[in-house]
Amino acid sequence: MKYITFMPPPSGRLSVYKTTGLVENEVWQLGHDYVAPILQKPILARADMNSVVAYAEGLAVEIAPSPHPRHANITGWDMNSTRTRLQATKLAAAAKLVMLTSPRGEP
Protein backbone atom coordinates (compact mmCIF):
# COMPACT_ATOMS: atom_id res chain seq x y z
CA MET A 1 0.00 0.00 0.00
CA LYS A 2 1.45 3.37 -1.01
CA TYR A 3 1.67 5.98 1.74
CA ILE A 4 0.36 8.50 -0.79
CA THR A 5 -3.08 6.90 -0.39
CA PHE A 6 -3.23 8.42 3.08
CA MET A 7 -1.56 11.78 2.46
CA PRO A 8 -4.12 14.48 3.27
CA PRO A 9 -4.97 17.24 0.79
CA PRO A 10 -4.11 20.86 1.68
CA SER A 11 -7.47 21.17 3.48
CA GLY A 12 -6.26 18.62 6.05
CA ARG A 13 -9.40 16.53 5.56
CA LEU A 14 -8.74 13.10 4.11
CA SER A 15 -11.96 11.73 2.68
CA VAL A 16 -12.93 8.18 3.73
CA TYR A 17 -16.05 6.04 4.12
CA LYS A 18 -17.09 4.05 7.17
CA THR A 19 -17.73 0.53 5.93
CA THR A 20 -18.51 -1.32 9.15
CA GLY A 21 -21.51 -3.60 8.66
CA LEU A 22 -21.48 -3.42 4.87
CA VAL A 23 -21.02 -6.42 2.62
CA GLU A 24 -18.42 -6.35 -0.14
CA ASN A 25 -20.75 -5.26 -2.92
CA GLU A 26 -22.06 -2.38 -0.82
CA VAL A 27 -18.54 -1.14 -0.13
CA TRP A 28 -17.66 -1.16 -3.82
CA GLN A 29 -20.96 0.50 -4.63
CA LEU A 30 -20.01 3.45 -2.42
CA GLY A 31 -16.81 3.79 -4.41
CA HIS A 32 -18.58 3.57 -7.75
CA ASP A 33 -21.34 5.99 -6.81
CA TYR A 34 -19.55 8.62 -4.73
CA VAL A 35 -15.77 8.41 -5.28
CA ALA A 36 -15.32 7.52 -8.95
CA PRO A 37 -17.26 10.58 -10.17
CA ILE A 38 -15.00 12.88 -8.15
CA LEU A 39 -11.79 11.19 -9.27
CA GLN A 40 -13.15 10.81 -12.80
CA LYS A 41 -11.59 7.37 -12.84
CA PRO A 42 -13.00 3.88 -12.31
CA ILE A 43 -12.41 2.33 -8.88
CA LEU A 44 -9.99 -0.58 -9.15
CA ALA A 45 -8.94 -1.05 -5.54
CA ARG A 46 -9.53 0.21 -2.03
CA ALA A 47 -7.65 0.47 1.25
CA ASP A 48 -9.36 -0.95 4.34
CA MET A 49 -8.18 0.30 7.71
CA ASN A 50 -9.46 0.17 11.28
CA SER A 51 -10.13 3.68 12.57
CA VAL A 52 -8.28 2.76 15.77
CA VAL A 53 -5.06 3.14 13.78
CA ALA A 54 -5.90 6.75 12.96
CA TYR A 55 -6.68 7.54 16.60
CA ALA A 56 -3.42 5.88 17.66
CA GLU A 57 -1.61 8.35 15.41
CA GLY A 58 -3.28 11.29 17.12
CA LEU A 59 -5.75 11.77 14.29
CA ALA A 60 -9.53 11.86 14.39
CA VAL A 61 -12.29 10.47 12.22
CA GLU A 62 -15.09 13.01 11.86
CA ILE A 63 -18.40 12.18 10.28
CA ALA A 64 -19.11 14.45 7.29
CA PRO A 65 -22.40 13.10 5.95
CA SER A 66 -22.18 14.59 2.48
CA PRO A 67 -22.34 13.18 -0.15
CA HIS A 68 -23.31 10.08 1.87
CA PRO A 69 -24.17 9.40 5.53
CA ARG A 70 -21.17 7.08 5.77
CA HIS A 71 -18.73 9.70 4.55
CA ALA A 72 -16.11 10.92 7.03
CA ASN A 73 -12.82 12.80 7.09
CA ILE A 74 -9.60 11.86 8.81
CA THR A 75 -8.55 15.10 10.47
CA GLY A 76 -6.07 16.35 13.04
CA TRP A 77 -3.04 16.45 10.75
CA ASP A 78 -0.41 19.07 11.39
CA MET A 79 -0.03 20.20 7.81
CA ASN A 80 3.15 22.12 8.55
CA SER A 81 4.95 19.16 10.07
CA THR A 82 7.04 16.45 8.44
CA ARG A 83 5.22 14.10 10.82
CA THR A 84 2.24 14.13 8.46
CA ARG A 85 4.14 12.00 5.95
CA LEU A 86 5.16 9.55 8.66
CA GLN A 87 1.57 9.29 9.89
CA ALA A 88 0.42 8.58 6.32
CA THR A 89 3.13 5.93 6.02
CA LYS A 90 1.98 4.26 9.23
CA LEU A 91 -1.66 4.27 8.18
CA ALA A 92 -0.63 2.68 4.89
CA ALA A 93 1.36 0.04 6.76
CA ALA A 94 -1.74 -0.87 8.77
CA ALA A 95 -4.15 -0.83 5.85
CA LYS A 96 -5.20 -3.77 3.74
CA LEU A 97 -5.26 -3.45 -0.03
CA VAL A 98 -8.37 -4.96 -1.59
CA MET A 99 -8.44 -5.29 -5.36
CA LEU A 100 -11.65 -5.20 -7.37
CA THR A 101 -12.14 -8.63 -8.85
CA SER A 102 -14.89 -7.77 -11.30
CA PRO A 103 -16.19 -4.53 -12.84
CA ARG A 104 -19.02 -4.15 -10.32
CA GLY A 105 -17.38 -5.72 -7.33
CA GLU A 106 -19.05 -9.11 -7.51
CA PRO A 107 -16.80 -11.88 -6.23
Add this chain to the structure above:
Amino acid sequence: MTAIVASSPYFSCLSALVPIQSGVSDAALKISQILTKTAVELIRSATGQAKIADPLSSLDRLFEECSAENWDGEGAAAIPYQAFEEAERLVYALPSFVPPPDVLPEPIGAVAFEWYRNQRYTYVLSVKGSHSVEFAGLFGPGDEIHGKANFDGCLPAMVAEHLRTFFHQ
Protein backbone atom coordinates in the same frame (compact mmCIF):
# COMPACT_ATOMS: atom_id res chain seq x y z
CA MET B 1 48.82 22.66 -10.77
CA THR B 2 47.48 19.21 -10.15
CA ALA B 3 43.91 18.31 -10.81
CA ILE B 4 42.66 15.73 -8.35
CA VAL B 5 39.47 13.75 -8.53
CA ALA B 6 38.79 12.06 -5.23
CA SER B 7 36.41 9.15 -4.84
CA SER B 8 33.49 9.42 -2.50
CA PRO B 9 31.14 6.73 -1.25
CA TYR B 10 28.24 8.83 -2.48
CA PHE B 11 29.63 9.78 -5.86
CA SER B 12 27.79 8.01 -8.61
CA CYS B 13 29.31 9.75 -11.68
CA LEU B 14 25.91 11.15 -12.39
CA SER B 15 26.26 14.39 -10.50
CA ALA B 16 28.36 15.51 -13.45
CA LEU B 17 25.11 16.23 -15.24
CA VAL B 18 24.05 18.66 -12.59
CA PRO B 19 25.13 22.10 -13.83
CA ILE B 20 27.64 22.71 -11.07
CA GLN B 21 31.27 23.35 -11.91
CA SER B 22 33.52 24.25 -9.02
CA GLY B 23 36.73 24.89 -10.99
CA VAL B 24 37.55 27.35 -13.79
CA SER B 25 40.90 26.05 -15.00
CA ASP B 26 41.44 24.08 -18.20
CA ALA B 27 41.98 20.96 -16.12
CA ALA B 28 38.71 21.48 -14.25
CA LEU B 29 36.88 22.01 -17.53
CA LYS B 30 38.43 18.88 -19.00
CA ILE B 31 37.46 16.81 -15.95
CA SER B 32 33.93 18.19 -16.12
CA GLN B 33 33.68 17.20 -19.80
CA ILE B 34 34.96 13.69 -19.07
CA LEU B 35 32.50 13.25 -16.22
CA THR B 36 29.63 14.52 -18.34
CA LYS B 37 30.54 12.08 -21.12
CA THR B 38 30.77 9.23 -18.62
CA ALA B 39 27.42 10.15 -17.11
CA VAL B 40 25.72 10.31 -20.51
CA GLU B 41 27.13 6.88 -21.37
CA LEU B 42 25.93 5.50 -18.05
CA ILE B 43 22.42 6.86 -18.62
CA ARG B 44 22.38 5.12 -21.99
CA SER B 45 23.32 1.84 -20.30
CA ALA B 46 20.73 -0.56 -18.87
CA THR B 47 21.64 0.43 -15.31
CA GLY B 48 21.42 4.11 -16.09
CA GLN B 49 18.12 3.59 -17.85
CA ALA B 50 16.61 2.12 -14.69
CA LYS B 51 18.25 4.45 -12.18
CA ILE B 52 18.09 7.75 -14.03
CA ALA B 53 16.10 7.72 -17.24
CA ASP B 54 13.05 5.95 -15.80
CA PRO B 55 12.64 8.32 -12.81
CA LEU B 56 13.16 11.31 -15.10
CA SER B 57 10.52 9.93 -17.40
CA SER B 58 8.14 9.61 -14.45
CA LEU B 59 8.86 13.23 -13.50
CA ASP B 60 7.97 14.35 -17.03
CA ARG B 61 4.69 12.47 -16.81
CA LEU B 62 3.87 13.94 -13.39
CA PHE B 63 4.64 17.42 -14.67
CA GLU B 64 2.06 16.89 -17.40
CA GLU B 65 -0.54 15.54 -15.00
CA CYS B 66 -0.03 17.43 -11.73
CA SER B 67 1.09 20.98 -12.42
CA ALA B 68 -2.44 22.40 -12.28
CA GLU B 69 -4.56 22.88 -9.16
CA ASN B 70 -6.86 20.03 -8.14
CA TRP B 71 -5.06 17.46 -10.30
CA ASP B 72 -6.54 14.63 -8.23
CA GLY B 73 -10.12 15.91 -8.14
CA GLU B 74 -9.86 16.20 -4.35
CA GLY B 75 -8.31 19.64 -3.95
CA ALA B 76 -4.62 18.83 -4.44
CA ALA B 77 -2.23 21.76 -4.73
CA ALA B 78 -0.46 22.26 -8.05
CA ILE B 79 3.08 20.92 -8.03
CA PRO B 80 5.35 23.84 -8.98
CA TYR B 81 8.00 23.60 -11.67
CA GLN B 82 10.67 24.22 -9.03
CA ALA B 83 9.64 21.00 -7.30
CA PHE B 84 10.31 19.04 -10.49
CA GLU B 85 13.69 20.73 -10.93
CA GLU B 86 14.58 19.83 -7.37
CA ALA B 87 13.37 16.26 -7.84
CA GLU B 88 15.55 15.97 -10.93
CA ARG B 89 18.58 17.10 -8.92
CA LEU B 90 17.67 14.57 -6.28
CA VAL B 91 17.65 11.76 -8.87
CA TYR B 92 21.22 12.65 -9.82
CA ALA B 93 22.32 13.01 -6.21
CA LEU B 94 21.19 9.56 -5.06
CA PRO B 95 23.95 7.11 -4.17
CA SER B 96 24.72 4.43 -6.75
CA PHE B 97 23.61 1.58 -4.46
CA VAL B 98 20.05 2.94 -4.28
CA PRO B 99 17.54 1.28 -6.61
CA PRO B 100 15.21 3.52 -8.61
CA PRO B 101 12.39 4.88 -6.44
CA ASP B 102 8.69 5.07 -7.17
CA VAL B 103 8.06 8.68 -8.16
CA LEU B 104 4.80 9.97 -6.69
CA PRO B 105 2.88 13.25 -6.63
CA GLU B 106 1.83 14.50 -3.20
CA PRO B 107 -1.45 16.41 -2.82
CA ILE B 108 0.33 19.13 -0.85
CA GLY B 109 2.17 20.13 -4.06
CA ALA B 110 5.35 18.11 -3.76
CA VAL B 111 7.17 15.31 -5.56
CA ALA B 112 8.09 12.25 -3.54
CA PHE B 113 10.41 9.29 -4.02
CA GLU B 114 9.34 6.15 -2.23
CA TRP B 115 11.28 2.98 -1.56
CA TYR B 116 9.07 0.19 -0.29
CA ARG B 117 10.50 -3.07 1.00
CA ASN B 118 7.42 -4.19 2.92
CA GLN B 119 4.76 -2.72 5.19
CA ARG B 120 7.24 -2.09 8.00
CA TYR B 121 10.14 -0.87 5.85
CA THR B 122 9.35 2.21 3.80
CA TYR B 123 11.39 5.33 3.15
CA VAL B 124 10.14 8.51 1.51
CA LEU B 125 11.90 11.67 0.32
CA SER B 126 9.88 14.68 -0.75
CA VAL B 127 10.75 17.99 -2.39
CA LYS B 128 8.62 20.99 -3.27
CA GLY B 129 11.11 23.50 -4.62
CA SER B 130 12.04 25.06 -1.30
CA HIS B 131 15.74 24.04 -1.22
CA SER B 132 15.01 21.36 1.29
CA VAL B 133 14.18 17.68 1.33
CA GLU B 134 11.71 16.16 3.76
CA PHE B 135 12.01 12.53 4.79
CA ALA B 136 9.94 9.95 6.59
CA GLY B 137 10.68 6.31 7.14
CA LEU B 138 9.77 3.11 8.85
CA PHE B 139 12.80 0.95 9.58
CA GLY B 140 11.03 -1.87 11.38
CA PRO B 141 8.70 -2.09 14.38
CA GLY B 142 9.14 0.94 16.64
CA ASP B 143 11.93 2.38 14.50
CA GLU B 144 10.70 5.44 12.64
CA ILE B 145 11.97 8.82 11.56
CA HIS B 146 10.80 12.04 9.98
CA GLY B 147 12.35 15.43 9.40
CA LYS B 148 13.79 17.91 6.98
CA ALA B 149 17.26 18.85 5.68
CA ASN B 150 18.66 21.55 3.44
CA PHE B 151 19.11 20.43 -0.16
CA ASP B 152 21.24 22.33 -2.64
CA GLY B 153 21.91 19.52 -5.10
CA CYS B 154 24.14 17.47 -2.82
CA LEU B 155 22.50 14.71 -0.86
CA PRO B 156 22.28 15.68 2.84
CA ALA B 157 24.50 13.47 5.01
CA MET B 158 21.60 12.37 7.21
CA VAL B 159 19.58 11.26 4.19
CA ALA B 160 22.59 9.33 2.87
CA GLU B 161 22.82 7.63 6.26
CA HIS B 162 19.12 6.71 6.18
CA LEU B 163 19.52 5.20 2.71
CA ARG B 164 22.58 3.22 3.82
CA THR B 165 20.63 1.85 6.78
CA PHE B 166 17.55 1.15 4.70
CA PHE B 167 19.51 -0.75 2.05
CA HIS B 168 21.96 -2.34 4.51
CA GLN B 169 25.03 -0.72 2.97
